[in-house]
Amino acid sequence: MGDFDPKTLPPLREVISSHGLRAKKSLGQNFLLDLNLTDRIARAAGDLRNIGVVEIGPGPGGLTRSLLATDAREVIAVERDAACLEALRALEAAAAPRLRLVEGDALDVDLTSVIGAPRAVVANLPYNVATVLLTGWLEILARDPRAISSLTLMFQKEVAERLAAPPGNRVYGRLSVLAQWLCQVTTVFDVPARAFTPPPKVVSTVVRLAPRTAPLAPADPDLLQRVTAAAFGQRRKMVRSSLKTLKIDVDELLDSSGIDGRARAEVLSVNDYCALARALADQSA
Numbered sequence: 023m024g025d026f027d028p029k030t031l032p033p034l035r036e037v038i039s040s041h042g043l044r045a046k047k048s049l050g051q052n053f054l055l056d057l058n059l060t061d062r063i064a065r066a067a068g069d070l071r072n073i074g075v076v077e078i079g080p081g082p083g084g085l086t087r088s089l090l091a092t093d094a095r096e097v098i099a100v101e102r103d104a105a106c107l108e109a110l111r112a113l114e115a116a117a118a119p120r121l122r123l124v125e126g127d128a129l130d131v132d133l134t135s136v137i138g139a140p141r142a143v144v145a146n147l148p149y150n151v152a153t154v155l156l157t158g159w160l161e162i163l164a165r166d167p168r169a170i171s172s173l174t175l176m177f178q179k180e181v182a183e184r185l186a187a188p189p190g191n192r193v194y195g196r197l198s199v200l201a202q203w204l205c206q207v208t209t210v211f212d213v214p215a216r217a218f219t220p221p222p223k224v225v226s227t228v229v230r231l232a233p234r235t236a237p238l239a240p241a242d243p244d245l246l247q248r249v250t251a252a253a254f255g256q257r258r259k260m261v262r263s264s265l266k267t268l269k270i271d272v273d274e275l276l277d278s279s280g281i282d283g284r285a286r287a288e289v290l291s292v293n294d295y296c297a298l299a300r301a302l303a304d305q306s307a
């Protein structure tokens with residue numbers, strides 16, 4: 023944990039006012055100023071000993087302080103807003119050399135080159151890019167399940183529910199299949215809008231994704247994406263009909279994967295989608 027002592031730092035509200043930070047809606051800026059809450063998020067990440075943590079969007083640095091107070095090896099904080107970065111310089115100095123600030127768009131940052139393994143992601147995500155970021159990290163995990171030790175992320179509750187939804191659930195969809203194929207997904211706790219400054223319009227939820235040592239079943243990630251896109255693209259229809267957009271022999275695909283063509287997308291399990299992706303690979307070979 024090093025010599026970092028968060029008590030030597032000014033309160034977050036003071037950091038915000040002395041740097042004239044005004045929450046920018048375009049950057050999804052809803053800050054957490056209650057350090058008990060940010061400590062709780064850091065704890066939800068589990069044991070961070072020897073782990074390098076990537077935080078997306080540190081803002082004024084509340085969660086960053088909590089992460090620095092854990093046993094994490096180091097924290098790399100990726101922030102797009104220059105004003106927030108300026109405000110974080112004092113924290114960087116206080117925590118040296120365990121905090122590194124990276125200026126830029128998290129969408130352009132390759133997690134595996136910005137920090138050495140073992141690595142984890144912990145973030146109160148900017149909601150406008152949250153699912154795109156997660157999809158990118160899941161693609162990394164599809165190539166190498168050990169590339170990320172864990173992801174502890176704050177999403178809008180509605181996205182969190184989709185991530186954790188089981189088959190048959192109204193919000194079960196492509197993201198549920200992909201996330202659960204690669205990770206064990208747990209919703210940890212809800213955070214009410216009033217806990218943020220300024221408050222967003224929705225409730226938020228902290229989600230923990232623990233990557234599986236191997237995906238739930240074998241499948242090519244691109245083909246899995248294609249079958250889930252086709253099936254959930256028309257989720258009210260029977261898969262016999264929705265899978266026609268793949269422009270392949272659907273009857274043969276269903277036969278060889280053992281899936282009932284009358285089923286709808288939302289009742290098929292992750293294993294069923296993997297079977298479809300494998301059958302699609304066989305048919306395209």
Ligand code: SAM
Pocket residue numbers: 049050051052053054055078079080081082083084085086100101102103106126127128129146147148149151
């Ligand atoms: N972690 C802080 C907290 O909990 O108070 C701030 C969280 S706020 C929801 C999201 C943060 O992500 C903001 O600081 C915002 O500037 C930053 N951000 C938004 N889009 C970003 C992007 N594409 N890349 C990096 N940071 C981004």
